[in-house]
Amino acid sequence: MAEDQTFEFDVLVIGAGGAGLRAAIEAASGGLSVGLVCKSMLGKAHTVMAEGGVAAALANVDDRDNWRVHFSDTMRGGQYINNWRMAELHAKEAPDRVRELEAWGAVFDRTKDGKILQRNFGGHKYPRLAHVGDRTGLEMIRTLQDHGIHQGIDVHMEVTVITLLKDGDRVCGAVAYDRERGRFRIFHAKAVVLATGGIGRAFKITSNSWEYTGDGHALAYHAGAELIDMEFIQFHPTGMVWPPSVRGILVTEGVRGEGGILVNSEGKRFMFEDIPDNYKSSTADNPDEGWRYVLGDKEARRPPELLTRDHVARCIVREIKEGRGSPHGGVFLDIAWIKEKISKSEEHIKRKLPSMYHQFKQLADIDITTEAMEVGPTTHYVMGGVRVEADSQMSTTVPGLFACGECGAGINGANRLGGNSLSDLLVLGKRAGEHAAKFAGEHGAGGIDQSQVEDAKRWALAPFERFEGPGADPEGAYQIQHSLQETMQDLVGIVRRGDEMERALGEIKKLRERAGKIGVPGNREFNPGWHTALDLDNLLTVSEAVARSALERKESRGAQFREDYPEKDPDKWGKVNNVVRKAADGSMQLKSIPIPEMPEELSKIIKEMG
Amino acid sequence: MxxxxxxxxxxxxxxxxxxxxxxxxxxxxxxxxxxxxxxxxxxxxxxxxxxxxxxxxxxxxxxxxxxxxxxxxxxxxxxxxxxxxxxxxxxxxxxxxxxxxxxxxxxxxxxxxxxxxxxDVSWNYRVKKKIKKFKPRPPDAEDDTWRMAQEDIDRVQEFRKCIECFLCQDVCHVLRDHDLHDEFIGPRAMVYTAALEMHPLDTEDRTEELRKAYGIGYCNITKCCTKVCPEEITITDNAIIPLKERVVDDFYDPVARFLKRLGRGKAKAETEAPAAKPD
Missing domain, CATH: 3.10.20.30 (Beta-grasp domain)
Structure with missing residues (x-):
């Protein structure tokens, strides 16, 4: 086997979705050397799947919008346990970040007077999502990619990082392997930015691809970083449910933003029946008002389909559980009905939701301009992630380690509003890149400890030896991954209970033991069985973090719903975040930390906005 | 019901x-x-x-x-x-x-x-990097951005639907059968070039490269690329043929070239963009 390849950078960015690309562009802008590592090919990351739009208070469609309203909406959506400083920075800086994309060649849909068009979305008071039909994420990642390739960034495609290297407390590099040949690549870096996305593959039904195995979360955890808010997993209310092979694939919230309604098998628009108190004053109580809102009537309140994702997902689960679901275990999402309201509705739907039209026509034989879709909740996003300082995005405990995008945490609190992920990755991605560059400028390179490198390599190659070694009785990686996904889906899913989560933790422990016996056939060249075996370790780590954090939080808030603690507990759990960290003995330790008090200017905004 | x-x-x-x-x-x-x-x-x-x-x-x-x-x-x-x-x-x-x-x-x-x-599709990434990047005219709206009409970006948005699956490159006989990867950038990169050339804000000129380095003359309009495009982009008719026309206008019709340069120069002078390249 060939020698390891070694690379040296000022800043190493791991992950090349929107956040990683934005961080890399920023870090490279000052002339530093930047390496960008991605598990897939460039431009294929999960950002391409983002459909609805990017949230920014541009006020192009409704001039009442501004950063204060966006901040207040984000905090309300997150049930006030968000990192308020991040929410503030995000709301203030998102408009500039979106305008910057336009200067880099992005082509957003336009208003009649030629500005960037904005659409309605769940939890956003005013039309706020800049978009391109229903393929906004593709537009964004392509813009960042096409801009980024001219910035002198050294891109390593189809390369997976397996461990971070440390010099004392600080991070100083990473060990990775290339998928093509299975050769190791050793990266030396003064600063490392994690932008690896989410953990969706821990669950059976998910909108996430194979890549989303919590790599950044686990790399950071093992390097000594803290993970915060891991109990909060967003189950997007509308994933496809049928046919079986497409179960979980995302159906954009934009369908509801354009007037789509949720209906049960009795033909009833059930979202009107359960509107939470804190949203009553801003939610329509009849279909007519809801439709006027969709048309842009500023006096009208938003339809209940546009309540926050956590709430809509639970209402759908209730309809299904109580026997009013659709034939394949979902509910109906109907955009075709707007033909009663507007002429040429077919054309309108195809223009506003082209990929949804395409997706249902090709994969489910459904023409969404004439028929209702069947949808149900799907694991979509993790609010939890690496605990970082708000302004710099640097880890609270590991100097030189930064995190942004989905693998960073804090901004979303207990629930993320749709459209905030795309703006978050721009705003905080830029900040991570900027501060990583600053750190790299202020610190020399750390020293590489060769024993850490050798340990990582030995660990990575062990599955091949276990397959063939004497007395080998290897376990299969796919089977263990499958069992883990079943466990998390069934026991740590949308509706949670203490006893079930205890059981889940027991299962995870057993699966971890089995994972230690995984054997992989074949060689190191593009071997998906091997890749799955290595990724599984990360999945097990994040699954344990999710289950432990969810078990600890004895209340229901945002994305976490506890059947055994169905109410919110503002006095205790409304004031803390859960944090997990790896203890000296290797075990996972959890503590609850108080949320710092909000400065008066911010709390005033929240009071004013209601 | x-x-x-x-x-x-x-x-x-x-x-x-x-x-x-x-x-x-x-x-x-x-x-x-x-x-x-x-x-x-x-x-x-x-x-x-x-x-x-x-x-x-x-x-x-x-x-x-x-x-x-x-x-x-x-x-x-x-x-x-x-x-x-x-x-x-x-x-x-x-x-x-x-x-x-x-x-x-x-x-x-x-x-x-x-x-x-x-x-190994890395060739596609290398080709893309060679194409002159987006170069917008300076912002000209009062808020330091731009105004663009939807009808002026419809065509560019069609091209920007591309998901870079490279099926059009795979089916293109210039690449598939004749292996002319060094001389022709292929349908995907043509669509990318078209998206830049037809972008209302872009001020770059890529016709010289289209003719020479990008090898647009190799395309003989068999439209196989259009047929396999999963995004249903009308590659040949909407992207490649208009680019061929630009090349023809610029290099084989001196009157049209003169008028076009004049028009371009004027637009650029107004927005204080760098002057058009001398012929």
Whole structure:
């Protein structure tokens, strides 16, 4: 086997979705050397799947919008346990970040007077999502990619990082392997930015691809970083449910933003029946008002389909559980009905939701301009992630380690509003890149400890030896991954209970033991069985973090719903975040930390906005 | 009644559900060579080719290499040739294929093999980097941005739907049969160039490169690329032919070239952009 390849950078960015690309562009802008590592090919990351739009208070469609309203909406959506400083920075800086994309060649849909068009979305008071039909994420990642390739960034495609290297407390590099040949690549870096996305593959039904195995979360955890808010997993209310092979694939919230309604098998628009108190004053109580809102009537309140994702997902689960679901275990999402309201509705739907039209026509034989879709909740996003300082995005405990995008945490609190992920990755991605560059400028390179490198390599190659070694009785990686996904889906899913989560933790422990016996056939060249075996370790780590954090939080808030603690507990759990960290003995330790008090200017905004 | 219980049950799914095992012939091998190998797997309702490949991977061929990500036709990773046709495996329904004979799955032909269904598509990334990047005119609206009418960006948005699956490159005979990767950038890169050239804000001029380095003359408009595009981009008619016209205008019609340069120069002078290149 060939020698390891070694690379040296000022800043190493791991992950090349929107956040990683934005961080890399920023870090490279000052002339530093930047390496960008991605598990897939460039431009294929999960950002391409983002459909609805990017949230920014541009006020192009409704001039009442501004950063204060966006901040207040984000905090309300997150049930006030968000990192308020991040929410503030995000709301203030998102408009500039979106305008910057336009200067880099992005082509957003336009208003009649030629500005960037904005659409309605769940939890956003005013039309706020800049978009391109229903393929906004593709537009964004392509813009960042096409801009980024001219910035002198050294891109390593189809390369997976397996461990971070440390010099004392600080991070100083990473060990990775290339998928093509299975050769190791050793990266030396003064600063490392994690932008690896989410953990969706821990669950059976998910909108996430194979890549989303919590790599950044686990790399950071093992390097000594803290993970915060891991109990909060967003189950997007509308994933496809049928046919079986497409179960979980995302159906954009934009369908509801354009007037789509949720209906049960009795033909009833059930979202009107359960509107939470804190949203009553801003939610329509009849279909007519809801439709006027969709048309842009500023006096009208938003339809209940546009309540926050956590709430809509639970209402759908209730309809299904109580026997009013659709034939394949979902509910109906109907955009075709707007033909009663507007002429040429077919054309309108195809223009506003082209990929949804395409997706249902090709994969489910459904023409969404004439028929209702069947949808149900799907694991979509993790609010939890690496605990970082708000302004710099640097880890609270590991100097030189930064995190942004989905693998960073804090901004979303207990629930993320749709459209905030795309703006978050721009705003905080830029900040991570900027501060990583600053750190790299202020610190020399750390020293590489060769024993850490050798340990990582030995660990990575062990599955091949276990397959063939004497007395080998290897376990299969796919089977263990499958069992883990079943466990998390069934026991740590949308509706949670203490006893079930205890059981889940027991299962995870057993699966971890089995994972230690995984054997992989074949060689190191593009071997998906091997890749799955290595990724599984990360999945097990994040699954344990999710289950432990969810078990600890004895209340229901945002994305976490506890059947055994169905109410919110503002006095205790409304004031803390859960944090997990790896203890000296290797075990996972959890503590609850108080949320710092909000400065008066911010709390005033929240009071004013209601 | 609009929400009938049976509304989603379609006849062809019922037909398929009666079938059971199907045979797949999948190309296995690496740079040195390889062969088709047969696999049998159970087919269920609504399955696409990628599902079958994954199932085979989990059941009997753990090291079978294929790329995929979104599984919804949005990322363009799982390109391959199914029964000889360039396709996204995630969007190719088994119910659309004749299942009484084996389904053949092989890697794209226009690119070097890495392993099994994986090809080395890095050439596409290198080509893209060579194309002159977006160069906007200075902002001219009072808020320091731009105004663009929707009808002026419709065409560019069509091009920007491209998911970079490279199926158009795979089917293009200039690349596939004649291997002229050094002289012709291929349909994908033409669409990319067209998106830049027709962008209302862009001020760059790429016609010289189109004629020479990008090799636009090689395209003889067989439209195979348009036929295989999963995003239904009208590659030949809307992107390549208008680019050919620009090249013709610029290099073979001196009057048109003069007027165009004059117009461009004026627009640039007004916005204080750098002057057009001298002829």
């Amino acid at each position: 609009r929400y009938r219980a049976e509304q989603c049950v379609h006849s062809r799914f019922l037909l398929l559900s009666e079938m059971s095992k199907t045979t797949f012939r999948i190309w296995r091998g690496d740079r040195e060579g390889g062969e088709f190998r047969g696999y049998e797997t159970e087919i269920t309702e609504g399955m696409v080719v990628l599902d079958a490949v994954h199932q085979i991977q989990a059941e009997s061929a753990g090291d079978l290499a294929c790329r995929w990500n979104c599984k919804a036709g949005k990322c363009g990773s799982c390109s391959a040739e199914v029964n000889g046709m360039p396709k996204l495996m995630c969007m190719t329904r088994l119910s659309d294929l004749p299942l009484d004979e084996p389904v053949t799955v092989q890697p794209m032909k226009a690119f070097p093999i890495i392993k099994d269904l994986i090809t």
